[in-house]
Amino acid sequence: RALALVSLPxxxxxxxxxxxxxxxxxxxxxxxxxSPRPSPLADHLAARLHRPAAGLDVSSSGDYDFFERALAHAS
Incomplete structure (x- = not known):
């Protein structure tokens, strides 16, 4: 929730x-x-904020058993 409140340029x-x-x-x-693609951001934030961080790349969603893609709907 706190992350959603941080706005950037x-x-x-x-x-x-x-x-x-x-x-x-x-x-x-x-x-x-x-993140929407592979990124070193989790490692960067872990180093800067001195806490563990994990990255989740949603472009590789097939690799996660908890992730479900939205079904394509016929128009």
């Missing part, structure tokens, strides 16, 4: 994101970074 910048998250009142615990 339209051009993403991982250092700006790390700064905003560091300034936010995040609950203790690990981070989950959800």
């Amino acid at each position: 339209s051009t993403p910048c991982r250092d700006a994101l790390a700064d905003r998250l560091a300034a936010a009142a995040l609950p203790p615990g690990p981070l989950l970074v959800v």
Whole structure:
């Protein structure tokens, strides 16, 4: 929930994101970074915020047994 409240400029910048998250009142615990493609962002945030982080690349959703793609609907 706290991550959803962090807003950034339209051009993403991982250092700006790390700064905003560091300034936010995040609950203790690990981070989950959800991205539309493979990204080193989870490792970057783990190093900057000194907490564990895991990355979830939704473009490889077939690799996750808990992820269901939306069904294509006929128009």
